[in-house]
Amino acid sequence: MSNKQPNILFIMADQMAASALPFYGGKTAKVPHLASLAERGVVFDSAYTNSPLCAPSRYVLMTGQLPTRIGAWDNAADFPADIPTFPYYMREKGYQTALSGKMHFCGPDQLHGFEQRLTTDIYPADYGWFPNWDDPDTRPTWYHNMSSVTDAGKCVRSNQLDFDDEVVFHAERYLYDYARGKQERPFCLTVSMTHPHDPYAITQEYWDRYEHDEIDLPKVRIPEAEQDPHSRRLQDVFAYYDQEITDEDIRNARHAYYGACSYVDDQVGRLLKALKDCNLDEDTIIVFSGDHGDMLGERNLWFKMSYFEGSARVPLIVSAPNRFQPKRVKESVSTMDLLPTFVDWATDGAGTEYAMPIDGRTLTPHVEGKEGGHDEVIGEYCGEGAISPLFMIRRGQYKYVHCAIDPDQLYDLNKDPLELNNLAKDDSYADVVKAFRDEALQRWDSDAITEAVKISQRRRRLIVRAMGEGETNIAWDHQPYFPATEMYMRNHIDLDDLEAKSRYPRVV
Incomplete structure (x- = not known):
């Protein structure tokens, strides 16, 4: 490995299921740029989110x-603003840090260590x-519902599309500006798109990359009576049984989802081209990853x-x-x-003294x-559909x-990758189950975590109610600044100097 601190381009796709991609066994999605990246890269076959929901997964990642x-x-x-994030550690090690796109920060701090945030977020910060x-038992109106599927197309x-087009445009401009600049510090640029997250809708261009008849249907159907309790609660969360869901609805949703995967792939191609054009x-x-996957029916x-x-x-x-090596x-x-891992790359493997245990x-x-x-992998989930920690x-x-x-x-995923058994x-696995259960009971105090979750929810309910009163409500949403x-x-600036400064590569 070179002793020079490498630049890092971290690209995220929201709700992209690994199983949809051809280098993970998917048969349908057309993602040539990502496939090429995988062919010449290190591919993790068993990578997970620690908490399968947008904001928690990102807080954990950060x-x-x-x-x-x-x-x-x-x-x-x-x-919390006082929790160190990877942008803070990277800045301490001499990097310039920037974010273009979604990170779903909730609260008044909308930077969390990024020197620059090039766009606002697609989601609210409150x-x-x-x-x-x-x-x-009361279902909030903001929960997911099945209109994402029944209206798919x-x-x-x-x-x-408005959001991700802006995200990639500003990320490209960041790379061009870096190439035209002094490059005194390496960059750590995070580009975070919202596709292929539902609702499942995509343009004709990307829809037409697929024949409708080639869109696969789910391999596994579980009747309502056979669902595990958490899955049944999730079906209540997104009101699954409030309408009929036909195979054509499912095929439309998956067709649009695959189209959105191709859209993401094209944006990755744009970023890779910008890197190459700028000799970076x-x-x-x-690094390419996601925040979580999608069950897709x-x-x-x-x-x-x-x-x-x-x-x-x-x-x-x-x-x-x-x-x-690949x-x-x-x-x-x-x-x-x-x-x-980012800290290792920034320090050539020397690591750092972390401000708190990680x-x-x-x-x-x-x-x-x-x-x-x-x-x-250790996972913890306390979001929608849960009424006790998972x-x-x-x-x-x-x-x-x-x-x-x-x-x-x-589940034994070697023998049962579809998690059917x-x-x-x-009874023949009783000892294995007991060992895991004993570990879980030692690792987690479910009652204490449940109470912490409820107290947090009560605090936030009060704050939301209070902020809805009065004549002034200053939103926390990030407002990008353009000089x-x-x-x-x-x-x-002298015209010749301005043109010379803005052109890449510079004319000698």
Whole structure:
């Protein structure tokens, strides 16, 4: 590895299921840029989110901390400003840090260590999207519903297309500006798109990349009476049984989803081209991942919020061919491991003294093909559809899910990748289940965590009510700043100097 600090381009796609992608066995999605990135990179075959919901997954990714350590309960949880994030650690190590796109920060701090935030967020920054464990039988109106599926199809324009087009435009401009600048510090640029997140709508261009008849239907259908309790609660969350869902509805939704995957792939291609055009590709490590997956109708479930593979598993690629040899990594890792990995790259493996203990573990041994890499993911979920914390342990061939109010779940993913056989019901696995359950009971105090969640929800409910009163309500949403007096043609810069400064490569 070079001793020069590498640039880092971290690209995120929202709700992209690993199983949809061809380099993870998917048969339909057309993503040539990502496939090429995987071919020349390190591909993690068993990468997971630690908490399968947008905001908690991102807080964990940003901090290297599990949700219970930082209060990352749900999509309206406050993200405390004094928790160090990977942008803070990278800035301390000499990097310039920037974010273009979604990160779903809730609370008044909308930077969390990023020197620059190039766009606003697609989601609100307030505390309004909170579940209510004090009143679990009342369904909030902001919950997902099945209109994302029943209304799925083609569009000319959408909220999400507006957002992601802006995200990628500003990320490209950031790379051009960096190339035209002094490059005194390496960059750590995060580009976070909202596609292929529902609602499932995409333009004719991307719809037409697929024949409708080639769109696959779910492999597994689980009748209502056979659903596990958490899955049944999730179906209530998105009102699954309030309407008929036909195979054509499902095919339309998956068709649009695959189209959105192709859209994301094209945006990745734009970013890779900008890197190459600016001669930055040789010195940049590219990381591609997601915040969580999407069930896409498997098990009669949609969206995320569970620990089944479609929801919890994410794509993860590290590409830097001049630094790391292409390989596949079979061990289970998580996006929580990215913070210590980024720090390793910034310090050439020397690491750092963390301001507080972190739960993530570096991916460096896996990426470099050395001994000592871990094979474990710990998960915690307290968001929509939960009324008691869900805990997950993924280790070796097993995935174990524990909730104090639900029966245990244990799956051998080597033998049962579709998770059809819950081994917790099999007496021959009683010792394995007991060992996992004992570990869970020792690791987590479910009653204490439940009370912490309820107290947090009550605080936020009060704040939301209070902020709705009065004549002034200053929103926390990020307002991007553009230095207009320094852009394009301005009279305080000589014209020749301005043109020379703005052109890349410069004319000699």
